[in-house]
Amino acid sequence: PPSRASLVREGLIDGIRPVRSLLVAIAKLPWQATGEHPAIEYLAKLQALYLKGSRKLPVEVVAPSLGMIWQVSISSPDRERAFQALEVATLFALRRAVRNGSVWIEHSLSFRGRARLFFTDERWQAESKKHYARLSLPSKAATFLKPLLARVTAGVDAVAAAARSGVLRVDDELHLSPLPAEDEDPEVTKLRAALDHRIGEVQLPEVILAVDAQVRFSWIMLGREPRSTDELLMVYAGIMAHGTSLTAVECARMIPQLSATSIRQAMRWARDERRLSQACQAVLEFMQRHPIAATWGRSDLASSDMMSMETTKRVWQARLDPRRNTPSIGIYSHVK
Structure with a gap:
């Protein structure tokens, strides 16, 4: 029976007619490549056939460079269907080529040549050692792979030993025996209970108000003291909407005192990068005044x-x- 991939190809060939206008426009673009490229070659042949108004592929066109998977369809006795198969094969070849940079358009910002997307060969020869040094990598792949291969070998040996001892069971998958649960440290339980008793249940609005009372980040965002409760809520709503990727309408459902229009206005306030940066810096400095901040580590050793x-x-x-x-x-x- 035919494979799923072959059925998909047949479906694409049958449905090429609505896409033909796109292909006609693409063929007119100034495509470039390093040396000869089959995608550009057959785009040119298709363009010539379009100009003639022909929708049948000449018998001598077989296009092996577009891939063997298309050859049965392109060599079909039905030359109109062969023409459609060439169109689909050319589109796929062009799609692959612009993604890997082997075909490009000079004025495009997205699909540029490899020399513009990456280092040129001459520049790489001159600067490669510097880049390897910055990454703490050796210049030869074999040197880099040697310790990795040693670790892989040790890991495979460990898996084999675990399988022989019965710790690891291997069939279609690897199965480890479940680890027994560790007893919880009584001191941890005691500390958790003490924290819960001291802090209790706290709602997010209470946290926001408590921090704002200490930092006054709402003053920074407005450039002055808030004049009303609604204005204060707008500051909080604008920051929350941006921080949670919620829309103004979704935020308005959570804050009944404000309309979606007022939240959109607050979101525009929050787009002021200078004020937002100052407000965030003030909150961060407030957080780092707490003793627990000493355990958070340094930014150059941070994990995400x-x-x-x-x-x-x-x-x-x-x-x-x-x-x-x-x-x-x-x-x-x-x-x-």
Whole structure:
């Protein structure tokens, strides 16, 4: 039976007619390549046939350079269908070529030649050692791969030893015996209970107000003291909308005191990069005044790993943590 890929190719050939106008326009563009390229060659042949008004492929055109998978269709006795197959094969070849940079248009910002997308050969020869040094990499691949291959060999040997000892079971997959759960440290339980007792349940609006009272980031965003409760809410809503990727309408559903129009205005305030940067810096400095900030590490050693914080399922951004099976949100630590 025919494969799924061959059925897809047949479907593309049958449906090429609506795309033909695009192909006619593409063929007129000033394509360039390093040396001869089959995509450009057959674009030119198609353009010549379009100008003649012909929709049948000449018998002598077989196009092996476009790929063997298209040869049966291009060599078909039905030359009109062969013409359609050549159109599809040329489009696929052009798509692949512009992505890898072997074919380009000089004025394009996205599809440029390899010499403009990457280093030229001459520049790479002159600067390669400097770039290898910055990445702490050797100049030869064999030198880089040698310790990696040693680690791979050691890992494979360890897997084989684990399989022989019964720790690891191998069939179609690798199966490890489940690890026994560790007893929780009583001190950790005691500390968690103390923190919960001291902090209790805190809502996000309370946190925002408490931080703003210390930092006055709303003053920084407005350039003055807020004149009303609604104006203060607008500052918070604009920052929250940008920070959570929510639309103004979605934010308005969460903040009934404000309309979507006023939240859009607040979002425009929050686009002021200078004020937003100053407000963020003020909040960050406030956070780093706390003793716990000393444990956050340095920015040059920072990791972007997200931590999961348990919350209620009613929080908009809450998702089910797959490991603990509880509603949680992702948080990141600020670093100095």
